[in-house]
Amino acid sequence: MIVKPVNLGSSVGIARANNRDKLIAALDEAFGFASRVLVEKAVTPLREINCAVLGDAEDARPSVCEEPINSDEILSYRDKYLSGGKGSKSGKSGGMSDLKRRCPADIPDELTQQVQTLAVKTFRTLGCSGVARIDFLNNPETGELWVNEINTIPGSLSFYLWEAAGVPFDELLDTMLQQAFKRHRERAALSFSYDTNILSAVSFGGTKGSKQ
Ligand SMILES: Nc1ncnc2c1ncn2[C@@H]1O[C@H](COP(=O)(O)OP(=O)(O)O)[C@@H](O)[C@H]1O
Ligand SMILES: [Mg+2]
The missing domain is CATH 3.30.1490.20 (ATP-grasp fold, A domain)
Structure with a gap:
């Protein structure tokens, strides 16, 4: 377990x-x-595959798939955040972007498509907008595939997955900003309050002047 x-x-x-x-x-x-x-x-044996999605419910597209390479049984905090830390040349941790990975993942085309389709479906089902990286667990022997978790920005911008998909960093940021403006316009058009007298008929016991 x-x-x-x-x-x-x-x-x-x-x-x-x-x-x-x-x-x-x-x-x-x-x-x-x-x-x-x-x-x-x-999941044993386990193969991990990640895929990012960019866009919103109306128009979402998947990145290439990556396969993180674990140095341990469980991809640890150390693997994720400290692997580029002390002793590394840059002296700073780049988190997931420094981690060892195969990108694109060395998996059959059919599985790549299955992951990408499921990634977009997950993104849309959860009502996401912008960029999210969705992590999958796969049993390479049985072919079973599970959505494990969804990672939000800023933790997982996954810019490298977009670079590999032919979307340079500035274009990624541009698209994300456009998405944010769109989201803002959509929210501004919604009502968040309306007038009601719903409490006027209620008497609160114990308030000043009330005997009940
Ligand atoms: N059901 C599972 N079967 C096998 N390994 C798992 C399973 N769930 C998580 N792991 C391992 O543990 C790691 C961390 O779990 P995860 O659910 O991604 O949590 P976190 O939010 O900490 O990233 C995964 O990257 C994977 O290596
Ligand atoms: Mg995880």
Whole structure:
């Protein structure tokens, strides 16, 4: 099983358990980080595939797929955020963009299309707009594919996935800004309040002047 605190991300507090004792220890650890914990069946063997989506519900397109390469069983906080840190030449961490990856992922065309279609569907179902990277779990033996999680900006701008898809960084930012303006115009056209007398007939016990 994989045990995850529901509200953290960055692999903090996530553990794999393959027996009862490890499961109990993993739950103890996870409940130290959140009051709700997710326990999932572990996908084994596991191949991870990520795909970003750009646009909105009306017009969304997928990036190329990438395959992050784990140095550990679970892609850890260290892998994600500290791998470019201390001791690296640049001296700063670039997070996911520094991580080892295959881009585009070395997977069959059919799977690439399946991931891209599901990525767009997920993005639209959740009503996303702008850029989001959607992470998948795949069992290469059975071909099963799961949406694992969706990552929002600024954590996961995934500019490298767009560069690989022929969208340079400035064009990506341009598209995102256009999306933001569009979203703003759409929101401005919506009503967020309306006049009502709904509370006028209610008497609140204990308020000044009231005897009931
Ligand atoms: N059901 C699962 N089966 C196998 N490995 C998993 C499963 N869920 C997560 N993992 C591993 O744990 C890592 C972190 O889990 P994830 O759900 O992506 O949480 P986070 O929000 O911390 O990124 C994944 O990248 C993957 O390596
Ligand atoms: Mg993740």
